[in-house]
Amino acid sequence: MSNYFTDEYTFLSEFKSRLERRYIIELKDASIRQKYHVLGEMVSEVIAKNWLETNLELHDIDHKEVYYFSMEFLMGRLITNNIMNLGLRDTIEKAFAMEDLDLNAIEHYESDAGLGNGGLGRLAACFLDSIASMGYPGFGNGIRYRYGLFEQKIEDGYQVEKPDDWLKEGYVWEVRKEEEAVLIPFGGYVSFEDGNAVYYPDEQIHAVPYDVPVVGNHNGMVTSLRLWNAEPTDKRPPHLNAFEYDTEIRRISGFLYPDDATREGKVLRIKQQYFFSAAGVQNIVRKHMAKYNDLSTLPDKIVIQINDTHPSLVIAELMRLLVDDYHIDWEQAWTITTNTCAYTNHTILAEALEKWPVDIFEPVLPRIYQIIEEINRRFCKGLLDSNYPQETVTKLAIIADGVVKMAHLAIVGSFSVNGVAALHTDILKNIEMRDFNTLYPEKFNNKTNGITHRRWLLHSNPELSAILDMVSDNWVYDPMELQKLVKKATTKKYRALIKKMKLAKKKALAERIYDEQGIELDPSSIFDIQVKRLHEYKRQLMNALHIMYVYNKLKSDADFKANYVPHSFIFGAKAASGYYFAKKVIKLINTIAHKVNQDPDTNELLKVVFVENYNVTYAESIMPACDLSEQISTASKEASGTGNMKFMMNGAITIGTLDGANVEIAELVGEDNIVLFGLTSDEVNSRYENGGYQPLDVYHNHVDLRLVIDQLTNGFFEDVDKEEFREISDRLLQQDHYFVLEDFESYRQAHERANELYKDEEAWFKASIINIAKSGYFSSDRTIRQYAEEIWNIEPLK
Numbered sequence: 001m002s003n004y005f006t007d008e009y010t011f012l013s014e015f016k017s018r019l020e021r022r023y024i025i026e027l028k029d030a031s032i033r034q035k036y037h038v039l040g041e042m043v044s045e046v047i048a049k050n051w052l053e054t055n056l057e058l059h060d061i062d063h064k065e066v067y068y069f070s071m072e073f074l075m076g077r078l079i080t081n082n083i084m085n086l087g088l089r090d091t092i093e094k095a096f097a098m099e100d101l102d103l104n105a106i107e108h109y110e111s112d113a114g115l116g117n118g119g120l121g122r123l124a125a126c127f128l129d130s131i132a133s134m135g136y137p138g139f140g141n142g143i144r145y146r147y148g149l150f151e152q153k154i155e156d157g158y159q160v161e162k163p164d165d166w167l168k169e170g171y172v173w174e175v176r177k178e179e180e181a182v183l184i185p186f187g188g189y190v191s192f193e194d195g196n197a198v199y200y201p202d203e204q205i206h207a208v209p210y211d212v213p214v215v216g217n218h219n220g221m222v223t224s225l226r227l228w229n230a231e232p233t234d235k236r237p238p239h240l241n242a243f244e245y246d247t248e249i250r251r252i253s254g255f256l257y258p259d260d261a262t263r264e265g266k267v268l269r270i271k272q273q274y275f276f277s278a279a280g281v282q283n284i285v286r287k288h289m290a291k292y293n294d295l296s297t298l299p300d301k302i303v304i305q306i307n308d309t310h311p312s313l314v315i316a317e318l319m320r321l322l323v324d325d326y327h328i329d330w331e332q333a334w335t336i337t338t339n340t341c342a343y344t345n346h347t348i349l350a351e352a353l354e355k356w357p358v359d360i361f362e363p364v365l366p367r368i369y370q371i372i373e374e375i376n377r378r379f380c381k382g383l384l385d386s387n388y389p390q391e392t393v394t395k396l397a398i399i400a401d402g403v404v405k406m407a408h409l410a411i412v413g414s415f416s417v418n419g420v421a422a423l424h425t426d427i428l429k430n431i432e433m434r435d436f437n438t439l440y441p442e443k444f445n446n447k448t449n450g451i452t453h454r455r456w457l458l459h460s461n462p463e464l465s466a467i468l469d470m471v472s473d474n475w476v477y478d479p480m481e482l483q484k485l486v487k488k489a490t491t492k493k494y495r496a497l498i499k500k501m502k503l504a505k506k507k508a509l510a511e512r513i514y515d516e517q518g519i520e521l522d523p524s525s526i527f528d529i530q531v532k533r534l535h536e537y538k539r540q541l542m543n544a545l546h547i548m549y550v551y552n553k554l555k556s557d558a559d560f561k562a563n564y565v566p567h568s569f570i571f572g573a574k575a576a577s578g579y580y581f582a583k584k585v586i587k588l589i590n591t592i593a594h595k596v597n598q599d600p601d602t603n604e605l606l607k608v609v610f611v612e613n614y615n616v617t618y619a620e621s622i623m624p625a626c627d628l629s630e631q632i633s634t635a636s637k638e639a640s641g642t643g644n645m646k647f648m649m650n651g652a653i654t655i656g657t658l659d660g661a662n663v664e665i666a667e668l669v670g671e672d673n674i675v676l677f678g679l680t681s682d683e684v685n686s687r688y689e690n691g692g693y694q695p696l697d698v699y700h701n702h703v704d705l706r707l708v709i710d711q712l713t714n715g716f717f718e719d720v721d722k723e724e725f726r727e728i729s730d731r732l733l734q735q736d737h738y739f740v741l742e743d744f745e746s747y748r749q750a751h752e753r754a755n756e757l758y759k760d761e762e763a764w765f766k767a768s769i770i771n772i773a774k775s776g777y778f779s780s781d782r783t784i785r786q787y788a789e790e791i792w793n794i795e796p797l798k
């Protein structure tokens with residue numbers, strides 16, 4: 001195949017000629033859509049060559065591979081990543097400059113692949129980037145959702161969800177591999193014939209893989225993210241007509257669950273989980289048999305990383321295949337399975353730990369249920385034989401009280417269980433999963449999360465990248481090299497460079513916000529940003545109450561006003577569609593914004609924006625534009641956080657609690673270069689043990705805070721009904737499970753310290769530089785290397 005990217009002239013002539021052949025149009029008349037498609041196609045052809053070579057090499061050599069099973073991959077846009085990693089950007093830019101075309105605008109045509117909810121899904125995408133860029137043999141395995149995470153509109157201050165029809169124009173990067181489709185059975189019954197279980201399912205569903213290339217950075221490596229699509233077979237259950245059957249099947253890969261707050265559609269969710277887990281396992285076993293013809297060697301050649309409990313049915317499915325289809329005895333099958341699977345826990349929130357009611361689970365997956373029962377029976381028997389008290393056995397059982405506990409299945413069936421930040425792993429080991437840790441101390445380990453510095457620094461912040469090039473010529477390959485910046489923190493020159501970079505990125509963000517929402521931000525104000533999913537534990541509400549406090553002070557206290565550096569408070573957050581309280585908080589933030597932005601007394605000093613439809617692509621312009629990064633979860637609740645790392649890497653200073661990876665950020669940058677506040681995780685837990693605290697005491701003792709709480713319901717917001725925020729004030733005063741009121745004063749003081757720090761320009765940019773310099777640790781390359789060496793036991797290809 002010819003390479004059309006050798007120089008700008010060759011590229012341009014091919015680009016034009018393809019537009020003519022494909023769309024019967026000349027370049028000057030072509031639409032962005034047409035240009036995007038032709039460019040995407042040309043880049044895909046370069047990828048194809050590397051992809052085939054990578055696949056052939058992986059096929060031929062004897063090595064071990066990792067399969068990252070995840071219900072979510074929040075990939076964002078791929079075109080920029082692909083063009084840069086393949087080293088094509090220069091040629092394309094030169095060619096486009098000759099024709100006055102804007103590559104950026106064409107890139108922006110690509111839809112943001114939002115097959116994930118938040119941190120967990122984006123982590124999976126960062127991991128794939130690191131796996132490919134470091135040359136590890138590894139693949140993603142997930143679902144090809146027809147609709148990704150909803151698109152958020154704000155109407156009258158309320159969130160409205162619109163379907164994310166991301167595939168409507170096709171997806172230029174994917175390749176359908178119909179030949180590798182597998183059948184997934186559901187329902188029906190099991191009969192025992194000659195001592196073997198024979199499963200007669202009600203329905204069979206085709207799982208058809210679509211492969212998306214994951215392009216390594218300048219290393220010729222292209223690995224795959226395999227996404228499974230659910231399609232009908234010709235065997236339809238008798239009770240459904242053809243149309244109903246088709247609709248029912250397609251729902252399985254129909255949409256990503258946006259609802260991590262409520263658990264509706266349990267059956268569908270179980271089907272989704274089994275669908276992509278079983279398809280992935282069948283694929284692995286088939287490949288392994290074709291290459292080695294011996295399943296006892298599976299753990300030497302394959303490791304399956306289970307991303308949260310969603311794919312933990314791989315454990316039961318692998319057992320089913322080994323025992324039922326390959327007639328391997330249970331003990332050996334169990335050894336193979338537990339040496340192949342490894343599990344990552346991403347949350348300790350009790351309400352987020354998956355439990356499936358047996359009466360729902362069993363009819364959908366009757367054989368899988370039997371296998372889990374047998375795993376459970378043997379596990380419990382083992383405990384009882386080792387003299388564990390019945391009470392402990394019941395607590396640890398996989399099936400108990402009429403539910404299947406997916407985390408217990410994942411722990412029992414894996415050789416490794418990891419948390420995602422040091423504090424989180426400590427909490428898992430010492431509190432949440434203490435008994436399991438006593439039982440299997442060798443399984444538990446920590447792998448602090450990371451982010452790909454290629455997307456989150458190199459691609460989204462070229463201005464900062466250029467500065468970093470001045471201190472190291474190798475930081476892209478070895479992000480720990482960023483440390484060299486430490487000694488520049490005390491130089492005027494570098495502080496000025498960073499200041500200039502920050503201002504440029506803030507201007508760019510301000511422009512986008514103005515274009516989209518008509519709100520004008522002053523780029524010289526402090527950009528104080530909180531972007532993440534909306535959850536009570538993340539405490540966007542505390543941030544909002546603090547803004548109300550600031551507004552009140554600006555109106556009533558001249559000294560405060562004189563001392564106040566202008567602030568732009570920026571929020572971005574999607575709330576699960578069924579999460580009523582979270583949606584109220586969005587309405588509150590928008591109501592505050594509406595009021596304060598209009599007030600001529602204060603609006604030179606205080607602006608508030610809730611950006612619409614925060615997603616990966618938006619994050620790429622938000623992260624570099626931040627001065628103060630809000631990481632204010634109730635201590636112990638945020639397993640890690642990864643936005644905190646993206647902000648830090650782009651020179652923001654964190655205002656945060658000692659939670660998740662903030663703890664490690666604080667250790668790295670030192671107390672002078674982070675603004676900490678609030679209860680510690682131990683303090684939070686000891687309050688829970690002692691029956692919580694009295695929010696009313698705080699309310700009565702804190703005059704300024706009391707005013708803010710009162711304003712929620714006293715008509716202060718003229719545009720809304722007085723009762724609009726009643727539930728918010730009730731919850732704060734009656735339960736306040738997340739210690740918003742208790743932490744408020746300490747948060748307020750922290751903001752005061754941040755305000756003072758910002759005024760001392762020298763100190764501020766010094767801190768900013770230290771943050772950038774220390775952020776190399778949070779590259780997902782480091783995280784993936786640790787997984788590879790300490791869990792997966794795999795090596796990069798030469």
Ligand code: 26V
Pocket residue numbers: 118119120121123260261262308346347349351352420449535638639640641642660
């Ligand atoms: C689910 C639910 C469901 C019920 C309501 C509360 C709730 C809260 C969170 C979740 C998500 C659980 C899994 C998850 O996305 N965890 C996130 O994983 C990130 C990557 O490891 C990590 O940085 C975040 O701290 C963690 O919340």
